[in-house]
Amino acid sequence: MTQPERVADYPRPPRLEASEEHVRVQAFGIVLADSRRALRVLETFHPPTYYLPPEDVRTDLLLPGPGRSFCEWKGVARYWDLLVGDQRLSGAIWSYPEPTAAFAALAGWLAFYPAAMEGCWVNDERVQPQPGRFYAGWITSRVQGPFKGDPLHPELI
Numbered sequence: 001m002t003q004p005e006r007v008a009d010y011p012r013p014p015r016l017e018a019s020e021e022h023v024r025v026q027a028f029g030i031v032l033a034d035s036r037r038a039l040r041v042l043e044t045f046h047p048p049t050y051y052l053p054p055e056d057v058r059t060d061l062l063l064p065g066p067g068r069s070f071c072e073w074k075g076v077a078r079y080w081d082l083l084v085g086d087q088r089l090s091g092a093i094w095s096y097p098e099p100t101a102a103f104a105a106l107a108g109w110l111a112f113y114p115a116a117m118e119g120c121w122v123n124d125e126r127v128q129p130q131p132g133r134f135y136a137g138w139i140t141s142r143v144q145g146p147f148k149g150d151p152l153h154p155e156l157i
Helices: 101-106
Strands: 015-019 023-027 030-035 038-042 049-052 062-071 075-084 087-095 110-112 119-122
Touching: 015 101, 023 049, 030 110, 038 101, 062 087
Parallel strands: none
Antiparallel strands: 015 038, 023 030, 023 119, 038 049, 049 110, 062 075, 075 087, 087 110
16 A cells, blocks of 8 residues: 655655556546556645646647646646537646746646546546645545645645
């Protein structure tokens, strides 16, 4: 069994690490992503954020979305909309087309807001979304809080 990870012990600046865990994302009744080649971003007080290679994602269902955001560690993110038939999910997926040198391995890989998806799983365990509207961490039994964004810990919000 994997040892629990305390997010308070994660580094700042964040660390990027490869993961062979089985990661699956579902939305609108379809499997949007299925991979054993994820990259995890680990940052102090955040549950991991998983990035998946585009080859393991149904990119045929993605359309460029509006807006951009800036991360001091990773650079400028672009957002994607998911379109399945007449159902559209806006801005729930993002990537870094040209990340900073420290996060170059993320170039073009895709991440998902678990709160916006029908479900996300790591090794068949359903993910709990990180609290807070802005955050996109994936909470599993592997990680221990407190987590940034949790209203029970306003010092972290």
